[in-house]
Structure formats: C-alpha cells, structure tokens
Amino acid sequence: MTVGLEKTNLFKPITVGKNTINQRIAFAPTTRFRATDDHTPSDLMLQHYSDRAQTPGTLLISEATFISPRSGLYPNIPGIWNDKHVQGWKKITDAVHAKGSYMACQLWFLGRVGSPGLLKKHGLDLVSASPLYDSEDSKKAAEAADNPIRALTEEEIHSIIYEDYKNAAINAMNAGFDYVEIHSAHGYMLDQFLQPVSNQRTDNYGGSIEKRARMVLEIVDLLSETIGAEKVAIRLSPWTKFQGMKGDEDSVHPITTFSYVVNELQKRANNGKQLAYLSVVEPRITGGRDIVGLIGDLDISDVVGSNDFVKSLWKGAILQTGNYTYDYPEFSLLKSDVNGDDRTMIGFSRFFTSNPDLVERLKEGHELTPYVRHLFYANHNNGYNTFSNYGKELHYDSEAEEKKRPLSLV
Template identity: 85%
Template sequence: MTAGLEQSNLFKPITIGKNTLDQRVAFAPTTRFRAADDHTPSDLMLQYYSDRAQAPGSLLITEATFISPRAGLYPNIPGIWNDKHVQGWKKITDAVHAKGSYMACQFWFLGRVGSPELLKKHGLDLISPSALYESEESKKAAEAAGNPVRALTEKEIKGIIYEDYKNAAINAMEAGFDYVEIHSAHGYMLDQFLQPATNQRTDNYGGSIENRARIVLEIIDLLSDTIGAEKLAIRLSPWIKFQGMKAEEDTVHPITTFSYVVNELQKRANDGKQLAYLSIVEPRVQALLDANWSDNVGSNDFIKKLWKGAILQTGNYTYDSPEFKGLKADVNGDDRTMIGFSRYFTSNPDL
C-alpha cells in the first residue's frame, strides 16, 4: 500500500475487548459456501482462514454462521449449533491462534429471506417478525414450496433469544473464538425487527422504536452475561436498501431508529458492559452490489458521535487505490477505528 498509508493509524495497535491487535486491518465477514452439507466447517475452510491469519495480531471475522437450523439453512453455510460444528471450528481457531491472530464468529439468522424449500425439507417454517415478503418473486417461491412466511409468536422469539443465541454463544467459546459478532444488518432477521418496513407487529416486539429494538437488546444483554460484553460485537447497516429495506424512505428515519439502538449500547458501556466493537456498514454499500463513494445516501457520523468504543467500518475502502484518501480520513479521524476488507483478502490471503 502506498501514498503514506503505512504511516496511518491502520498499522498501529488497538485494544479490542481484552486483546490487543497489532494493526487495524480486519478481515470482514465474507460468505464462501464451503462448509459440508451438514454445515460442519470443512478442511477447505481451515486452509482458507489459516492462510488469512499470516499477519500476527490480526482480527478475522468468520463468514456468517447459522446459530440453529431454523436460522435459515442455505446450503453449505457453516453452523455453530452442535458438537460437530464446534469441533470443526476448533481446528480453525487453533490454526489462527497458532499464527498469533484472533477470530470472531458472526451469528446469522435469515428470517424471511431464508430458503423456503430447505426449511420445508427439515420440517421448519419460513419465519419473520411479520408475514411480509421481500418481493413478489420470494412470495411465489415460498408458496410453491408450500412454506409461506409467517410471523413469529412471542414465545418463539424468546426461544430464539434464550435458546438459539445463547447456545451458539456457549458453543463459540468452546470452539475457541475470541469474539462473537451479532449480524443485525443487511435485511436479515434482526434487521427485519428493527425496520418498520419489515416489522408491523403490535406486541412487545413491534410498533415503537423501543419494541422494535427489544430483541436486539435482549440478545446483547443475555450474551453479555453469558460470555462477557468484552467478547461481544454487533453489526449494523442503517442505510441498507438490500432485501427490501427502505432506509431513509421508511416510515421512521434510520437515524432515529439506529440512534436509539446505539444510545442503548452506550448506556450499557457506561454501566461497565462495553462491547468489544461496533461494526457499521458504510452508506455507499448495498450488500452484494458494488459500492461507489458517490452513491452515499447518508452518513454514519451520528453513530460515531453516540458510540465511544471501538468501531469497525467496512465498505469499498480500496476504491481510490493507491491514494486511499477515504480510508486514511476514517482511520486517522480518531484512535478507535478498524477498517474491514473482504475482496482484497479473498485474492490476497497474506494481506
């Protein structure tokens, strides 16, 4: 890397939870579909993550990982809900630790964008905060599979929190992970609860901002008590329009929704339960689509003003290589920011 990037904060140590990283370059979560058919991490995954841990003191975040069968069941996505999964991941975390680096397991729950066919095959329903489809196409697919989307009951929500997420967190620690990152972005289940476009409930988990954020904060509180807040992180994408999200076009502006969430996280930090880091997706990024710095629909500056802890920012930070003006501006803007890369890591395992 050129143009003075080597003198930036990017290559300075940073403390994340109770661990000190040697640099602020992180391997962002990148779905690869390389697990076995039973969702056990494979030897190919072992090689993949080991290759990307060559710079000691790095943070590697796993591809999104299912916390239970009802979380979605895309084919060949890794899981973390049984002993076989734990042992598969343990080989990987051991290899990463042997190279002096650290790993976070990203917890995934698909909600309405899960596979209706695969869920049906395993006797599971397509579930969401509300019985709303992403699109007419997804509605037709679900109906053709005989598995139409339905709204979760409050009892089921409690089960997801206190059974699925808690079990996965315990398993992640047994598997040797240093951190757990809760995926609450990109229009997946937890994001579906946060956003009015996908949450039209009228009970304790819908309606007001407090109710829509309830499941996220209950998971945060439970896992903070279970594994320690210093081992916990969460990913948010306030401006995403992927998978039916509406961002600034929603009935409640994303700054209003996500200011509440981040404020609540900071309150917990003030009370001694500081998360390891907060991961935020830049406004220019629309998940699988190419990002362009000219496509910004908003700004995450409001999050930086509210949150005082470590931050991981991701989203096309190599667009202006080799100048890296945007990257340097963000990583040098304070002393708590990490930058996540995905595509550079997929083609340059020794990045």
C-alpha cells in the same frame, strides 16, 4: 509499488475487548459456501482462514454462521449449533491462534430471506417479525415450496433468544473464538425486527422504536451476561436497501431507529458492559453490491446517508466496512476515517479473498490482486484458495480445483 499505509493509524495497535490487536485491518464477514452439506467447517475453510491470519495480531471475523437449523437455511453455510460444528471450528481457531491472530464468530439468523424449500425439507417454517416478503420473487418461491412466511410468536422469539443465541455463543467460546459478532444488518432477521418496513407487529416486539429494538438488545444483554460483554460485538447497516430494506426511503428515518440502538449500547458501556466493538456498514455498499460501482468510479454524491451519527454516540472501538478500496491506491477515505480518531478499524472482504497477505500489501503499498466475483459463491476450491502472497506464483489447474469439494474437519 505505491506508498504503503504503514504510517497511518491502520498500523497502530488497538484494544478490542481484553485483547490487543496489532493493526486495525479486519477480515470482514465473507460468505463463501465452502462448508460441508451438514454445515460443518471444511478443510477448504481451514486453509482459507489460516492463510488470512498470517500477519500476527490480525482480527478475522467468520463468515455468517447459522445459530440453529431454524435460523436458515442455505446450503454449505457453516453452523455453530452442535458438537460437530464446534469441533470443526476449533481446528480453524487453533490455526488462527497459532499465527498469533484473533477470530470472531458472526452469529446469523436469516428470517424471511431463508430458503423456503430447504426449510420445508427439514420441517421448518419460513419466519420473520411479520408475514411480509422482501420481494415478489421471494413470495413466489415460498408459495412454490408450500412454505409461506409467518410471523414468530412471542414464545418463539424468547426461545430463539434464550436457547438458540445463548447456545451458539457458548459453542463459539468452546470452539475457541475470541468474540461473537451478532449479525443485525443487511435485512436479515434482527434487522427485520428493527426496521418498520418489515416489522408491523403490535405486541412487545413491534410498533415503537423501543419495542422493535427489544429483540436485539435482549440478545446483547443475554450474551454479555453469558460470555462477557468484552467478547460480544454487533453489526449494523443503517442505510442498507438490501433485501427489502428501505434505508432513507422509510417512513421512520434510519438515524432515528439506529441512534436509539447505538445510544442503548453506549448506556450499557457506561454501566460496565462495554462491547468489544461495534461494526457498521458504510452506505457505499448494500449487501454484496456497491452503490456506486467498483474501484475508481465512486461519486460521493451518489451515496445517501452517513454513519457520523454512530461515531458521535458510540465511544468504543468501531469497525467500519464498505468499499474502502474504491480509490485504490490512494485510499483517501480510508486514511481520513482511520486517522480521524484512535478507535476505528477498517474491514475488508473481497480483496481479502484475493489477497491472503492483504495486511502486508497495504503496509508496503504492494499491488492488489483482483478478486473473481463469479467464484465467490461456488462450492469448490477455485477462486477460494487459489490466490497467493505478493511475489509468489501459484501454479494450479482450474478444472482440478473445481473438483475439490469441501471435506469435513471432523
């Protein structure tokens, strides 16, 4: 056992929207492919989220969730576009609320990194801000599926904003979520519009920073009006080089683009439209990969970029995520960031997967159970619900758990 983090700001309450969260540890969005084939939440997901809500007052953010069929597709990812999805998610949010915790639904649109084959199967096009692939492999896959990428029309953009995102947000509220989190990070659709490497449009949604940010801000404004700004959050990753993004290598420096976005969000807050929180991904991580390796070998000199500019512009609650366990059990950077002000939360994903009682382990200084990376994106129960609380021994048969497939909650 090491010294716990109970005396840090990590275990002080914080106001997020209209709710008081008991501690500043969040279960960050963690894609795990455990939904059913029709994208309905499953029994495996119900147990997974319920177990991680066990410490009252914990904030859980759902895995990235498709807002409509055209927003994907990947297999066994949950959706939030129809009544069946709503009913399934409602069972999960009810279980989370029964533990005294809170939950946000992360709204996802893949854009150019969707599956061209699966989209083709459903009669849908592979779309993005501009007809630019994120890699040569993506181009080959699209051509093989006879579903080449194309740019969205302005009419389609309006439809996605005012139909898909609005419907998903309303459905999320009907499903019992406390918040929605707009996924605008990691090279997915909204990031594709924000960044010049993937947006070469010359209309109202491309060119200047103001026009590249138009789609994101229109969604923020619409959802703030539809469900209330205090229930809306957004995730950004200024420095990511994931899925064809360039980070600091682009012709337009990320600080220039993202300072504009964050400043616009703060302007809205100043005018009474304060978002629940702003989520930012630290430059130590890009997508699901660490920039500098795993626990114990972080060299800060290898990390390019800093999100300090975000905190200088944004005055509300902020959720920071990205390899805060690199120096476990010292947690030096975590302590510095969470104690540096009175509005920072810290998100964990991989170690929340393997430690359902992560909140208590961090509080008490208990040893963390290692995660099993190669089982993250499986479609069975092994490596998903096969981890126990500290001091508890879970007996199970790996082969049997690998036969447990997701069953619809509806």
